Amino acid sequence: MTTVTLQNLQKSFGDVVAVNSIDLEIEDGEFLVVVGPSGCGKSTTLRLLAGLEPTTDGRIEMGNRDVTGVEPKNRNVAMVFQNYALYPHMTGRRNITFGMKSSGDFSDAEIESRVEDAAETLDIEDLLDRKPEAMSGGERQRVALGRAIVRDPDVFLMDEPLSNLDAKLRIQMRAELARLHSALETTTVYVTHDQTEAMTLGERVVVMNDGQIMQVDEPQVLYDFPANRFVAEFIGDPAMNMIPVDIENGHAVHDAFTLPLPSGDDSPSTERNGAGDTRISDARHAILGIRPEDFRLSDVQTDDGLPTIDAEVNVREPLGDSLLLHCSIGATACNIQAEPRTEVHAGDTVSVTYDPARLHLFEDKTGEAFYHSGLHLPSDEQVVSQVSK
Known part of the structure; x- marks a missing residue:
């Protein structure tokens, strides 16, 4: 060898x-x-x-x-x-x-x-x-x-x-x-x-x-834990949704929703993933990444008190093991993955929530990841990333 x-x-x-x-x-x-x-x-x-x-x-x-x-x-x-x-x-x-x-x-x-x-x-x-x-x-x-x-x-x-x-x-x-x-x-x-x-x-x-x-x-x-926007969109099928937001006081603010960004003991370390980083509380532009499979229809599962987001369904794409919904959230196009036999059709408006442990933030201009809300971060000994910038 x-x-x-x-x-x-x-x-x-x-x-x-x-x-x-x-x-x-x-x-x-x-x-x-x-x-x-x-x-x-x-x-x-x-x-x-x-x-x-x-x-x-x-x-x-x-x-x-x-x-x-x-x-x-x-x-x-x-x-x-x-x-x-x-x-x-x-x-x-x-x-x-x-x-x-x-x-x-x-x-x-x-x-x-x-x-x-x-x-x-x-x-x-x-x-x-x-x-x-x-x-x-x-x-x-x-x-x-x-x-x-x-x-x-x-x-x-x-x-x-x-x-x-x-x-x-x-x-x-x-x-x-x-x-x-x-x-x-x-x-x-x-x-x-x-x-x-x-x-x-x-x-x-x-x-x-x-x-x-x-x-x-x-x-x-x-x-x-993608290191940048390119990796986030390339790895995963369907690709991760990329939603432009403003970061204000620890929240991701979009025209159609306001999501709190987990912080404190439940979020990754500042060194590894940006929790506690002042960039998630400062007023600034960023890109919020949420994978289609990390959304869920709020009338299918309990939303655990999370904020709901209204999404208009444009196209319904049955895949057998899942149902992919091509939606609009405000003026932003997003894909949402649902259970395969969900009765949802084009033209419907659905309420969705999200997995708070699967939120990602990327720099607006460079695409560099500066925040992941993952609750189960691998240890530094288990994960050694090499990133070329």
Whole structure:
């Protein structure tokens, strides 16, 4: 197993900065997911790790060895591509073994043994003598994974390997990848634009935007305590509602409501989440973040004395396990998640309350989070966030 360290890593294409001076420590045997929108620099970062792109600046270490200028074949990494990259005229076995002789000192017996072990691990014994045209998308992806496994690399690099699969097969392959990592315990860097993949697969998740790291944390911490507005809106489906408010004497004031902001013993520490910070009592503009699932219809559940908010329903979107209501709260568009069989229709006005432990405040101009009202804040020992500002 191998640690991977990126120090001040930068990649520019002419005047375009694709990766902007990022620092990152990937732990030994960790499954790290890099997620972000198209063009954020995540795939370029992976190609820098693989050696497929030269760095503009910075340093890459693998297992305390500087590999910044080392050729890809000498880095002992294995990459799984989005398009599988299988040779159509070769069988599954030949695709798996192709290049092993040139990239390492493997005997025929060792190659055969590794192929059999990989085929058993991935349950692809019956695919070894087929060509890719006779395989489904999921089978091709397993063969591509087999090609990576037989090399026994120090690091697995995976570039959106499930994006070409249908929804049902993606779920199945996510479970397969998690099982595979548990069995092999090889350091893995997995790139995706799908936040569901990131949340379900990653031991830690790196959120990138515009070539920079926005936040690195465990999936649940990203969801509960986003470091900035970008992370808050990117992680979670549906996205967090963002409501412009004025902060006045510890309250979030909107044209349609006034909400008290929890403070005192029930709110997070000032150092970690801004409770007790004078910014929640000073008169100022801010953005109030509330997730759709943290609203609730007040006529469905007891509102516990919380203030109610009137919302006009514009669109009703049944999702099977829930009902998503596209609403207007005053002049602000908001999404509210309700129970699936709730009798609410477009044009109705509903009263909603909210979970007081799930309120977030962001700086109006910078988007930086300065307050979370979470009542169950992880300890500093459990959560170590790395935020690039």
